Amino acid sequence: MAQTGKPALTAKQKARQSTIRLAKQSWELYLFLLIPVAFIIIFHYVPMIGVQIAFRKYRIVDGIWGSKWVGFAQFQKFFKSPQFKTIVPNTIILSLYGLFASFPIPIILALALNVLRNKRFKMTIQMISYMPHFISTVVLVGMLIAILNPRIGMYGIIYQSFHDGKAPKDLMGQAGLFRHLYVWSGVWQNMGWSSIIYLAALSAVDTELHEAAQIDGASRYKRVIHIDFPTILPTAIILLIMNAGRIMSIGFEKAYLMQNNLNKSTSEIISTYVYYVGMTSGTGDFSYATAIDLFNAVINLIMLVVVNAISKKVTDTSLW
């Protein structure tokens, strides 16, 4: 065993040595790495020291290092809390719905834009569709609330003019509608922006492929399906895997802003719950909030690994 292992090791060492030699040769290029690496260490690794407070009962007086160890008590508190049963499914459903609704639409938009012949028209559409991306969440939700107001909003006024002045039901107050409003306003806001990466991938399509297909008599539609789509598929899958790794860390702001007492049964997600319970009360329960976030991070990691493994099996595209 040891003998068979040894040559392999030396091969690895050789590879490593050559990497180092290469690095020495063009050290100026490697110097560029310094900044991002430093950034990641300072802002992503160093703060991880603080994760330990998830296993402590953190008190301001005692600080991070001095607070009492409590093991998994914070996690147990979360799992045992009566809302656990609703907020975890709420989070996962909202996130998956958002993922699957917002994933295909930018691809379709990019494919459609790509076949447009009128360049000016194409640029205009692209511009208009990605502009909402720059609206901040607060403003977007404010617009949504103002437009949907049953009495004084655009929706309400139009409805009233058809129904003898009677105001419609309040859409924001219906628990069943919350997810649709959340997801589709997000799709509207981000489809243009998300399509940019696919458009970039599409520009890499070899024109010879198209010419060959045209000679073979392929229609425009067939070319989109058989040439354009396969080209951007790896990009799409990588993005899907990465999005799957964010399933539990769905944004706090938007759900919080759209929330009210009538839609809470679907709109209360982990992050808003943590905010109410951990951050708005007293001096803030940092340990509890950290524990819940750590729980989220673990689920995210698992999702990422699973989706990556599936993708590797099915499509041969994977992150590693």
Place this chain on the structure above:
Amino acid sequence: MKKSLSVILALCLALMMAVPALADGYTLQDPNVTAPGEIPVVKEKITLSIGITQDSNTLSYEYGENYMTTYLEDLTGIHLEWVLYPATGSDANSKLRLQVSGGEELPDILEGFDLDTDSVREAYGQAGALIPLNDYIGTLDYYHSQALAKVPEVIEGQDMWKLGRSLDGNYYGMLRLYRTLPNFYSARAWINRDFVAALGMEMPEEAPTQEWFVEFLRGVRDNDVNGNGDPNDEVPLVGGTGWQQNVLYWILKQYTYMNYADSFLQIEDGKLSNAYTKEGFKEGLKFARSLYEEGLIPDYAFTQDNASYVAMIAAETPFVGIGVSGSCSAFGANMPIMDPIPVVQGPDGYAVCGYFSQNPNFEQCITKDCEHPEAAFRMFDAENYEKDFILVQRWGEPGVDWVLAEEGSRGMYDEMGLPGYFTVLQSVWGVPQKSHWAGKFLGGVDYDNLNSRFTWDGNEANNEYKNALAVAKQVNYKPDEYIVKIIYSVEEQEDWANTRAAIATYVKQSMAEFATGVRDIDAEWDSFQEAIKGMGSEELLAMDQAAYERTMAD
């Protein structure tokens, strides 16, 4: 002999001048600070940094630009250096928390944040971020103690200083008593008096009965009371999610005591209980549901934000019968026709309005990093040097924003024994200004209720006038017994804060769901009680009771 006597005398004199010994033995540590009662409070000018949450309407806090800053600096000889924290309260609190837990350097003086929460102040005190003011109280508070002695009543028989004492026995904040009469009764609702007249009804002098109330709502629903030709556009009863706009809290007051605070605590003979366990709470929600199902409350009354609500009630053609709102100015141009309807009598004649005991605050604090703590404390004391300074903090610059009124002027709260003291020339509240600090860093003791003693010119389109009317209608429905204050320990706060928040969130959600029939209250009342118990409501109540008894004990 004579010579040695004069030497001894001179020596004594010199000693006295060097270290002014105070009444009960406290000796000033800082030679630069003048004796208590002297103005300015320092001999050589010093600079103190002051941390407050920024107010977007205050255009400048700087000396020479902001009247209040200039006044205080000229008076005390202390130059203020401003450290502005994020305008949003929770962001500012988080920032301060992180600074304290990180042991970072803090501004010399802090004011506001959540420092009025006893457990927060105590936690910061124990962490060493704030210094105890025990030694200064009763020694350096020359003007302050004089003002405090003039406060006519003690609050519910309590020593006011005691209400700011942390459980470790220390006082980490300076006492301030700053009261505005309408804020005792800020749970208000407003009824459109034109609609009452259009329906041929008569506005009752006292709290209307529930029959009258429902009859009015139905009348608004069925008739074209605003006379625009459309009988469907009127909304009988509406509220929002902004300040004191919760329509359910307001309706429930016909059945059980609601004080609009998230704790839902009630008190009877010194025993605390939670409103959400009461039969009246259930009955009230059933009544609210019947109103909802009759179309007397729209569904958006439970969800709409302040902006939408204000746009609705201030509409050019008024269409709202009763609007629940802490402030009448939200009605905009419709304000003159809105009359206060603070409380409605329930079927059993129960009618008690929400009452907010305005206790002293203790949110002026000195931090560990302050090199001149005595001077800082003397600056707090100087806030009582002139009694009109109370007015500067809220109403702005004397002579420009307000002037003293002539003796015997009609005051807004004349009937309550508060004759007019000053006349407002221009409002500098909630508008861009450089007159004061917009309610941040209020100090002093308003022993004469100056803040409520503005004159009234007889114009009804005045928010303060409307508030005065509302107060007059509410005083008769003040609860007999109310919770003055509960001081929690740091541990109690840490262990129970998120239980309390979780319960309050769940109860508020359930209230809206029961009232709109998303959940049926009869079928689910027991499971609702079980759920709340499961969250720890009974243990929480036991803790509240113990803390309350401890606070009230001597």
